[in-house]
Amino acid sequence: MKQGRAPSGCWVMACGPSGAGKDSLLAWAEAALAREPRIVFARRLVTRATHPGSDHDEVSPAAMRALGESGGLAWHWEAHGHQYGVRAAYADLVAQGRIVVVNGSREHVAGLAGRADVRSVLITAPAEALRQRLLARGREPAQAVAGRLHRNAALPALAADLVLVNDGPLERAAGALRDWLRELAA
Numbered sequence: 001m002k003q004g005r006a007p008s009g010c011w012v013m014a015c016g017p018s019g020a021g022k023d024s025l026l027a028w029a030e031a032a033l034a035r036e037p038r039i040v041f042a043r044r045l046v047t048r049a050t051h052p053g054s055d056h057d058e059v060s061p062a063a064m065r066a067l068g069e070s071g072g073l074a075w076h077w078e079a080h081g082h083q084y085g086v087r088a089a090y091a092d093l094v095a096q097g098r099i100v101v102v103n104g105s106r107e108h109v110a111g112l113a114g115r116a117d118v119r120s121v122l123i124t125a126p127a128e129a130l131r132q133r134l135l136a137r138g139r140e141p142a143q144a145v146a147g148r149l150h151r152n153a154a155l156p157a158l159a160a161d162l163v164l165v166n167d168g169p170l171e172r173a174a175g176a177l178r179d180w181l182r183e184l185a186a
């Protein structure tokens with residue numbers, strides 16, 4: 001596990017199977033770290049409608065393409081029939097020494113292995129918990145849930161700097177994420 005301080009700015013890509021609790025852990029950690037000026041939680045752009053409490057801003061596919069072509073995106077990937085982006089302004093923050101946390105993609109992050117400015121956090125949970133949580137979350141219809149579970153099973157395991165198994169109370173894994181981020185920023 002890569003641990004300890006990050007003297008320069010860096011990206012922290014938090015990723016893991018759908019239903020593992022990425023959104024939940026990141027929201028908890030963001031609230032817990034509100035007084036840590038070095039740590040920033042990026043808001044994603046997604047070509048998906050928002051709902052109350054969404055962790056992203058909705059953009060059209062055309063707007064996402066235009067942003068990418070004009071250098072407006074630091075990161076861009078596709079999954080689940082959607083496009084995802086992180087604005088280039090966050091790369092400026094990394095260049096200024098900040099730690100920018102992204103709700104990322106395992107597939108995308110696997111292609112960034114070896115980059116000194118990228119740390120990865122894998123958030124996971126047992127397969128049956130994933131299924132039950134996705135159905136209970138109710139964000140996607142059952143067919144889309146099946147597609148997400150299939151993707152979870154098909155993607156190779158990611159070698160991450162920190163692995164969090166979110167199979168107990170949310171506060172346990174979220175607290176471990178908070179502590180790891182604090183140490184990185186110390």
Ligand SMILES: Nc1ncnc2c1ncn2[C@@H]1O[C@H](COP(=O)(O)OP(=O)(O)O)[C@@H](O)[C@H]1O
Nearest residue numbers: 018019020021022023024133137166168169170
């Ligand atoms: N530790 C946990 N115990 C029980 N339910 C959880 C836990 N963590 C997250 N959940 C629930 O599981 C569902 C999926 O969590 P979410 O944060 O949306 O995961 P992801 O972003 O990885 O898809 C949500 O309804 C959330 O409230």
Ligand SMILES: O=P(O)(O)OC[C@H]1O[C@H](OP(=O)(O)OP(=O)(O)O)[C@H](O)[C@@H]1O
Nearest residue numbers: 016017018019079084103104105106107
């Ligand atoms: O390559 P993968 O690791 O499978 O990830 C693919 C995408 O799915 C997740 O987003 P999304 O909000 O659509 O889904 P989730 O919250 O259900 O994981 C994740 O944040 C990635 O953007």
